Each structure stands twice: as structure tokens, then as C-alpha cells.
Amino acid sequence: MKKYKPSFNKPSAKDDQGVRAKKHLGQHFLTDENIASKIADTLSYEGYDKVLEIGPGMGVLTKYLLEKKSEIHVIEIDTESVEYLESNYLHLRGRIHEKDFLKHDLSQIFRDEQFAIIGNFPYNISTQIVFKVLELREQIPEFSGMFQKEVAKRICEKEGNKTYGILSVLTQAFYEAEYLFTVPPSVFNPPPKVDSGVLRLTRKDNFTLPCDEKLFFRVVKTAFNQRRKTMRNSLKIFNLPDNLREDAIFGLRPEQLSFQQFIELTQKIEPYAISGK
Known part of the structure; x- marks a missing residue:
């Protein structure tokens, strides 16, 4: 496939210098082209025709996304990065x-x-990004x-391990998670x-829970907030x-339960928790 080359205006001094990484935004700009391509x-780019990249920075990943047969959007909070992209990526x-x-x-x-999400996510908000994806899962088949x-x-971990926790259970209830x-x-x-x-989440064909969803989230979070105790x-x-x-x-203990068992547990609790019995 022919490699995409960004369309450049005459670069400004700021363009020549690139974008300064900002600590308060958790920016660490990827510089390896091979990893960006990977x-x-x-x-998969299947089942949807739109992709949203979070935090593109100077576009090292973006240019490889633009080679794909999808409509690429980027969302960026850093004004300096936005100015750089607007100057150098006219296709966007x-x-x-x-x-x-x-x-x-x-x-x-x-x-x-339907749209997919991809990015080199700032460490300081990465878990919050996943929780928002879970909220929007009806529109996001792939991440x-x-x-x-x-x-x-931790997101991809299975039960029985110390790193298995809230994020593991909630994510795997709706998505297949691969490290x-x-x-x-x-x-x-x-x-x-x-x-x-780098991980990939693929939405399950049946991602509707057979139990009360709010109660499921509450049970999982309550259990892991006291993870050394038994569920009892x-x-x-x-x-x-x-x-x-x-x-x-x-x-x-909570780390011993698979996400399926947490669903079963929620079903057992539901008649009492919902009705107040």
C-alpha cells in the first residue's frame, strides 16, 4: 500500500520545532514509525467506517490511520498540537x-x-477513557x-491474579480483551x-447483561473495594x-470470580437489592 504523506503548508517556526510535550497533559510523543504502523x-476496520483517534499530538499514528479506508477524526485538548495538525495534515x-x-x-x-477508538493514551486519564468507552459501547465495536x-x-487479566480488578471485570463483561x-x-x-x-478490545456479539446493569457495576466495585474480604x-x-x-x-474473594460469576452473583442479589426485601 502506498504510504500516506501529510500535505504541508509552508512550515512556520513552530512547525519546525514540533510540539512541546506538556507534563500536565501526560504527553509522551511516540517517535517510532514502525510501532505507530503496528x-x-x-x-480490523470492519463493521464501521469511522475512527476516532484520541490525543494525536503531532500525528505519528494519524498518518498511518489515514492510509485506511475509514473516515478518521481526531480529538485533541492541546491547542499547540491542534495548530500543528491543522498546518500539516490538510486531509484532516x-x-x-x-x-x-x-x-x-x-x-x-x-x-x-458506529465508530472505533484508537490512540496513544495519556497515562493520567487512560482508565477514565476506558470507562467512557464502556458507557458508549453500543456505538463502539472496537477499541x-x-x-x-x-x-x-490489568484490563486483560483473568480471575485468580492479584492485578485482576474492577476494570478487568467491567471491561470483559462487554468486550474481548487482548494484550x-x-x-x-x-x-x-x-x-x-x-x-x-498495546491492547485491543472487541465488543461481544451479545453485550447486553442478563442482570441489572447498575447493580452489576455496584456489586463489582463494592467487592473490590474490600478485595481481601470474602464476598460474604x-x-x-x-x-x-x-x-x-x-x-x-x-x-x-472478588479476584476469584470471573466476570460471568459476577453476573450470576448479581442475579442472585437482584431480587433483594432491587425490591428492597
Whole structure:
């Protein structure tokens, strides 16, 4: 495939210097072209024709996304990065959104359309990005990108491990989670102090829970907030009857339960929690 080359206006001094990474925004700009290309290839580009990149910076990933047969949008909170992209990526004209991803109403960009999300995510907001994706899962069939390695591993972790937690259960209830590859600090400017990890989430065909969704989230969060306790003790707040609390599942600790078991547990609790019995 012919490589995309950004369309340049006559560069300004700021363009020549690039964009300054800003610590308060958690910016670490990827500089390795091969890794950028590999990340762009993590999406299937099937079942949707629009892609949103979060935090494109100077566009090292963006240019590989623009090779794909999809309509690429980028959302960037950093004004300096936006100015750079507008000057150097003319193909993105009208699709550069200077907004805060966590606060912006994405229906203003995509309405009810299906779209994928990708990016080199700032470490300081990466988990919040995942929670927003879960809220918008009816529109997001696929999600991939780079996180701090520890966070990426946690999202993809299975039950029975210490790193398995709230984010693991809630994400895996709706998406198939795959840890793809590790990225060293040396390929960033400035380099972070830890390794990064790239993952992919693929929405499950049946991503509607067979239980009350709000209660499911509450049960998972309540259990892991006291992860050293058994479910019998950590879920006392629900005032469940003694005969129900004798069920074997209540003798387990939260990291021992798969997301399917958390769904089953929520179904057991639901008649009491919802009705107030």
C-alpha cells in the first residue's frame, strides 16, 4: 500500500520545532514509525467506517490511520498540537476536534453511528477513557491503543491474579480483551519511566447483561473495594438474607470470580437489592 504523506503548508517556526510535550497533559510523543504502523493495524476496520483517534499530538499514528479506508477524526485538548495538525495534515480538515474527550458529547461528531477508538493514551486519564468507552459501547465495536503496561495488563487479566480488578471485570463483561505487545520507554519523547502496552478490545456479539446493569457495576466495585474480604463480608451493605449468604459463591474473594460469576452473583442479589426485601 502506498504510504500516506501529510500535505504541508509552508512550515512556520513552530512547525519546525514540533510540539512541546506538556507534563500536565501526560504527553509522551511516540517517535517510532514502525510501532505507530503496528498500532494502526490493531483495528480490523470492519463493521464501521469511522475512527476516532484520541490525543494525536503531532500525528505519528494519524498518518498511518489515514492510509485506511475509514473516515478518521481526531480529538485533541492541546491547542499547540491542534495548530500543528491543522498546518500539516490538510486531509484532516474539518475532522480535528479541539475538545476534552472525557467531557465532550461524542454524539455531536458521530450521532448514532458506529465508530472505533484508537490512540496513544495519556497515562493520567487512560482508565477514565476506558470507562467512557464502556458507557458508549453500543456505538463502539472496537477499541485499541497504548496504555501504561500495568494498566493494559490489568484490563486483560483473568480471575485468580492479584492485578485482576474492577476494570478487568467491567471491561470483559462487554468486550474481548487482548494484550498485544509491549513498548519500551525509549521510543517516546520524553521517555516515560515505565513500559507501555498495546491492547485491543472487541465488543461481544451479545453485550447486553442478563442482570441489572447498575447493580452489576455496584456489586463489582463494592467487592473490590474490600478485595481481601470474602464476598460474604464485603457485600454486607446489601443486607442479604442469611440463607442466600450461605451460597458457596459468597465464600470466595472478588479476584476469584470471573466476570460471568459476577453476573450470576448479581442475579442472585437482584431480587433483594432491587425490591428492597
